[in-house]
Amino acid sequence: MFRSAAIVIPTALLALPFAASAAASRADYQAAYQQALAVHKKAGTLDNQWTTTGKVLKAAQAAAKQGDYDKATTLAGKAKMLAQLAVDQAQTQKQTWKKAVVR
């Protein structure tokens, strides 16, 4: 009993700093959100924002409002990925649309 406690307690104490660093903070969320928003705006300048990105950004904001920064940061990351795909699509289509023209 004492022996196992002697192992478990120091292990748990060692794990604490890692557990604390794994949980996202408000600052983490804000940074992730701003990055996602910047890419989403870039998609807008290319006339190709996706509605999905906007919805995920709103969901991220809602999670942050509830104080769930883990979820909010994950959603902001997802929004950034979607926005980047929209940017890539717009840039690719600048050339590939020509192949679809009826001739």
Added chain:
Amino acid sequence: MHKRVAMAAAVVIGILSTGTAADASPQQDLQAFRNYFKMRFPDVAFDDYVNGPYALDKHLRAQWKSIMEFPPYAFALDAGKKLFHTPFKNGKTYADCFENGGVGVRQNYPYFDKKSGQVMTLELAINECREKNGERPLKYRKGKMTALSAYMSYTSRGKRFDIKVPDGPKALAAYRKGKEYFYSRHGQLGFSCASCHVQEAGKKVRAQLLAPALGIVASFPIYRSKWGSMGTLDRRFTGCNRNVRAKPFKAQSETYRDLEYFLTYMSNGLPVAGPGSRP
């Protein structure tokens, strides 16, 4: 040796033809568009393309003919006629703003306005007329705007679309922007307008039969059963964008007006059939 030369020539011709299709003149595009649909649907008469999905499916057509015994756009038409002839506060009417008193002019819209350097749609012209006469502009997607547009289209029925791309870089640029948007894939689902209305025209997306792009604008504004009300092209473009998860543009944005310009040019020679009714 000869085989290699022939293959190289084929590659060069292929490259040249790709360039030609993207950079083709509006007239060349129009001819290619008509030929494409003629080959795709050899049994459909040219004028019948204004009827969209009803030109392709006899069962849908039969239902539509029954519906048209009491056209669902009739109320909008009556309201539009009344609005059109009701004087503004300054005593003037819409007739004062348009050529031929606004009667039988739909086939000339949209046109490229050299003065403003932009595409002028019928709906934009209606609101310009209102503002010039001290009235507030109407919303573009539904409501009174569709009623006015329906009435003006009705007075133009049978007149053939005659959209022009005047000489000059600006008009051609607007036409080409519309063309590029039409063929470019958008949204998370990665569809272009052409995906549904050129490549997959005549096929179904769930229960909806996809109308051919040729003549697709000729019946607007439309009463759409799905909406349960009338809508303009702006409303339809917005819906198409949302369907493919692309953020829609503002009504009468440059993108939508350029798209309308291209699409209506592609309908040149077809009769005005608006207002229409669609599933």
